[in-house]
Amino acid sequence: MATQHSKSAARFMISPAVLLLLGWMLIPLSLTLYFSFLRYNLLMPGTEEWAGFLNYRFFLTDPAFFDAIWNTLLLVGGVLVITIVGGVLLALLLDQPFWGQGIVRILVIAPFFVMPTVSALVWKNMFMNPVNGLFAFLAKAVGLEPFDFLAHAPLSSIILIVAWGWLPFATLILLTALQSLDSEQLEAAEMDGASWLSRFFYIMLPHLSRAITVVILIQTIFLLSVFAEILVTTNGGPGTATTNLTFLVYAQSLLQFDVGAGSAGGVVAIILANIVAIFLMRMIGKNLDA
Amino acid sequence: MxxxxxxxxxxxxxxxxxxxxxxxxxxxxxxxxxxxxxxxxxxxxxxxxxxxxxxxxxxSTVMERSNYFLHFLNSVVISVGSTLIGLLVAIPAAWSMAFVPGKRTKDVLMWMLSTKMLPPVGVLIPIYLIFRDTGLLDTRTGLVIVLTLINLPIIVWMLYTYFKEIPVDILEAARMDGASLRAEIIYVLTPMAVPGIASTLLLNIILAWNEAFWTLNLTAANAAPLTAFIASYSSPEGLFYAKLSAASTMAIAPILIMGWFSQKQLVRGLTFGAVK
Known part of the structure; x- marks a missing residue:
């Protein structure tokens, strides 16, 4: 069926998408790479000169860089742990028969559709504010001192906010995977006297492992780039307590106007993301063959 | 059970x-x-x-004081515009990959996906400078361009997984019955492709509506969509919880409703078909 004619037609149909993405990748990437070797400050236009690896040395030896790497890892790791553990538990719960399943499902999924700036500001002001927040009220109601979340536990607070938004994603995917589990297998195990725990660890969890891997990889790609939640809550502070790699590059280039160092940071971010991406691509590629 | x-x-x-x-x-x-x-x-x-x-x-205060309608309109134009242009480019591409697969099809698909893995911050500076020099900063056009490009891989992938499920046999059957290519497309393929296209459309409007890296970095007063408008509430003056809530409710309501409709497609769309 695939004649020479239809093949060239296919190539013609595919080319706009390929060309657009090629341009989108190559032009900015090569510019970032180029800038990263320049002494280039937006406040001093016209003074650009070759700087060799100076920007990399500057960026990679900046103490803020290590803070940012550490914060990035904590942020990604913290959100992953909360969403995976919470997601598995929620998926197990929602998989049980109960009244109003459809509605509860909708309630659980809803946070995923809340834009990051809204969720961050709602949490920051209406829940975590030490004077007027709901948490402060609850603390006072049981006789505790209100806790200033974003001042004393800034990164944990942001992890909580981001995890709230991603929990539905993990839940939904794990629930979908759980529902494809053959219930006869579980019944057989139950009849053979397997306890709930051993059914969970030997049947359900192995069945879910693939979905869990997918959740981890996809979320990591997005979580490496968390930005809005930090911008509107702490602006990276106090100090560098909540500055992740994305935010550091943003601050370096668009707040301090140091395009050279910012670009070097961008290149580092690309390399980090690629390490994760390789694993994700392998998983998805395998699925394509099947 | x-x-x-x-x-x-x-x-x-x-x-x-x-x-x-x-x-x-x-x-x-x-x-x-x-x-x-x-x-x-x-x-x-x-x-x-x-x-x-x-x-x-x-x-009423939020709408009067802050030009709320402009930002709402910006969100609509940017999310719907980028999704429609994306579909226009992606439908032929996904179509040909699903129905006339070549040796390279898999590589092309994987490569397209890899562009989605590019962290936005890695290309922030060049895009920002290009936009500054071409007058695209703080314009809807500029944001439509960027959001089209960042979501294009997801659109192609979603459409591809849907198109792939359309049985090719049915086309041959139609041809044997004497259907012309045009009739084949209009009466056989389109009805089967529409549900997939619709859910791709829905999911991508949601993603574009909530996108908050490029919208925050590339807009100021004129082209700011709701994500950026709400961010302006981060430095409050006076009492503002109720107004923040009203602005937030209006910003998330349309997408919550669309999200509930698209929840079944969500898994497949966001996992690139790895979980169905």
Whole structure:
């Protein structure tokens, strides 16, 4: 069926998408790479000169860089742990028969559709504010001192906010995977006297492992780039307590106007993301063959 | 479920599941409730749940003071515009890859996906400078371009997984029955492709609506969509919880509704077909 004619037609149909993405990748990437070797400050236009690896040395030896790497890892790791553990538990719960399943499902999924700036500001002001927040009220109601979340536990607070938004994603995917589990297998195990725990660890969890891997990889790609939640809550502070790699590059280039160092940071971010991406691509590629 | 479930067990699970569901949903519910309070009631201690004087005043204040409608319109234009252009480019591409697969098809698909893995911050500076020099900063056109490009891989992939499920045999059957290519496309293929295209459209409008890296970095007053407009509430002056809530409720309501419709497609769209 695939004649020479239809093949060239296919190539013609595919080319706009390929060309657009090629341009989108190559032009900015090569510019970032180029800038990263320049002494280039937006406040001093016209003074650009070759700087060799100076920007990399500057960026990679900046103490803020290590803070940012550490914060990035904590942020990604913290959100992953909360969403995976919470997601598995929620998926197990929602998989049980109960009244109003459809509605509860909708309630659980809803946070995923809340834009990051809204969720961050709602949490920051209406829940975590030490004077007027709901948490402060609850603390006072049981006789505790209100806790200033974003001042004393800034990164944990942001992890909580981001995890709230991603929990539905993990839940939904794990629930979908759980529902494809053959219930006869579980019944057989139950009849053979397997306890709930051993059914969970030997049947359900192995069945879910693939979905869990997918959740981890996809979320990591997005979580490496968390930005809005930090911008509107702490602006990276106090100090560098909540500055992740994305935010550091943003601050370096668009707040301090140091395009050279910012670009070097961008290149580092690309390399980090690629390490994760390789694993994700392998998983998805395998699925394509099947 | 072949197993019988006792009513007592079902009741327990029901209570527990509703409790957890409401707890997770609570921040949204609280935002919606607060949007109908006065500023004084919004920070009252103890807080009241429904026993306050319901008012629409915040909604009218937000709309009057902050040019809310412009930002709302920006969100609509940017998310719908970028999705439609994306579909226009992606439908032929996904179509040909699904129906006339070549040796390279898999590589092309994987390569397209890899562009999605590019962290936005890695290309922020060049895009920012190019936009500055071409006058695209703070314009809807500029944002439509960027959002089209960042979501194009997802659109192609979603469409591809849907198109792939259309049985090719049915086309041959139609041809044997004497259908012309045009008739084949109009009467056979299109009806089968429309549901997939519709869910791709829905999911991508949602993603574009909530995108908050490029929209925050590339806009100021004119082209700012709701994500950036809400961010301006991060430095408050005076009492503002109720107004923040009203602005937030209006910003998330359309997408919550669309999201509920698209929840079944969500998994497949966001996992690139790895989980169905």
């Amino acid at each position: 072949a197993r019988a479930v006792t009513p007592a067990r079902k009741a327990t699970v029901t209570v527990f599941a509703w409790g957890v569901g409401l707890l997770i949903f609570f921040p949204i519910l609280w935002t919606i409730l607060t949007s109908f309070k006065t500023e004084a009631e919004a920070i009252a201690s103890p807080p009241s749940f429904v026993g306050f004087d319901w008012t629409l005043e915040n909604y």
